[in-house]
Amino acid sequence: MRGAVRQNVPLAPLTHLRIGGPADWFLEPYAEEDVALAVRVCRELDVPLRVLGGGSNIVVADGGVRGVVLSLASLNRIVRDDARITAGAGVTLPSLLRATKDVGLAGLERLTGIPAVVGGAVAMNAGTRDGETFDRLVSLTLVETDGSIEVRGRDRFDATYRDGRLRGAIAVQATFQLEPDDPKAIFERFSTSLKKRNATQPVSQRSVGCVFRNPAGDAAGRLIEAAGCKTLRIGGLEVSGLHANYFVHHGAGSAAEFLALMHEVQRRVRAESGVELEPEVKFWGF
Ligand SMILES: Cc1cc2nc3c(=O)[nH]c(=O)nc-3n(C[C@H](O)[C@H](O)[C@H](O)COP(=O)(O)OP(=O)(O)OC[C@H]3O[C@@H](n4cnc5c(N)ncnc54)[C@H](O)[C@@H]3O)c2cc1C
Incomplete structure (x- = not known):
């Protein structure tokens, strides 16, 4: 495969949330044929493979992820x-x-x-x-x-x-x-x-954008606000006071805290309105 292959690469700096541990292997293929080769090799060796985009919708586990993470940053034409x-x-x-x-x-x-x-x-x-x-x-x-x-x-x-x-x-x-x-x-x-x-929206703060999908005919942010969760905080993670479907990371937070905050918000919204909020964000390595 043409492209960089690195081991034990921290993923937090590659995500918007700036949370999470390393990838066992980090591959940056040059071209689509190199992506295809990486897929075939991982499949043959039965190694899990994930694709990283801009990292704006991912929460990486504190212990990182096993296997391979592919970055397609070189496919930039x-x-x-x-x-x-x-x-x-x-x-x-x-x-x-x-x-x-x-x-x-x-x-x-x-x-x-x-x-x-x-x-x-x-x-x-x-x-x-x-x-x-x-x-x-x-x-x-x-x-x-x-x-x-x-x-x-x-x-x-x-x-x-x-x-x-x-x-x-x-x-x-x-x-x-x-x-x-x-x-x-x-x-x-x-x-x-x-x-x-x-x-x-708190665009200048670290976040994953909207944490939950909007339920049919309603807005997750409205439900979270109605359940009194705005500015609810666990460790370094807080429900934004500007837009309740955003969790902002104030620094030194962890993926475990993100998950705990998410579960607490789900619990309160369920109790208040009976709606089960479904995450939009992707969890890696949990
Ligand atoms: C401040 C902020 C504002 C946001 N506003 C919006 C908004 O208005 N609307 C909205 O829809 N989203 C919004 N988001 C969420 C996020 O930007 C979107 O979900 C976006 O599509 C994620 O793209 P990404 O390149 O960052 O992908 P990543 O977060 O890196 O990955 C997201 C998922 O896509 C998969 N993936 C990435 N690249 C590929 C690929 N090439 N092939 C196959 N799978 C792939 C990953 O494996 C992962 O499962 C916002 C996020 C932030 C932080």
Whole structure:
């Protein structure tokens, strides 16, 4: 495999929450064929494999994770074909949004402010009230669980709310259909969304974004607030006073504390409203 292979790599600095232990093995493949080879080798050796995106939706266990963590940061090319943009899984959404704005292509503004990379945004079908990643997706290049590489059209996915339903496949490249627009108008839409986000979410603090999925017809944040959990704190983790579905990490916190806070919030919401909140965040190594 072409790319870096390292052992015992701390994962906390690679996540937004800044919590958790090391990965036994950390691989940074150069290209999609190298990702495919890594998948085949892990499968043959029966070693667990996880894919790290921007690390914005992951809580890593304090003891870290066994097996292999793959970073696709080297898959960072953006290619334009008229109003179609193809981006590698490691391209950050902010840089993709900037690039599309600069060439006057609109349609991804709905993803403004999401601190993901393309692969993670697709895997989670990240989105906002304005729309989701799959809305503009034309096709995905995937490394399947058997290590084969396949290009699948949008119609071959059944993506749903915050789940791209990749079923264990690894997204290595995504193509989006956009539409020409004035860069100034696109920029205005970015700015408006960002201002709104900055005013309503604790974006400058360490977090995983929304901890829980919104239950049908309701908002997890509203339920958590109604259960009196705003500013509830366990160790270094606190339910944000700005947006109750965010847990902020004040430093020196642990994954165990995150989990304890999550269970306490679930318990209080269940007692108050009878709703069972379901985590949106992914737990690694628990
Ligand atoms: C401040 C803040 C604000 C946020 N706001 C939003 C928001 O508005 N809307 C929203 O939807 N989310 C939001 N999030 C959550 C998060 O950004 C999304 O869930 C995002 O999709 C995660 O992408 P990532 O690249 O960081 O993936 P990671 O967190 O690294 O990984 C998330 C999951 O995707 C898998 N994955 C990553 N890359 C790939 C790949 N290439 N192929 C297959 N699987 C992969 C991982 O294995 C993991 O299971 C926010 C988070 C933060 C910290």
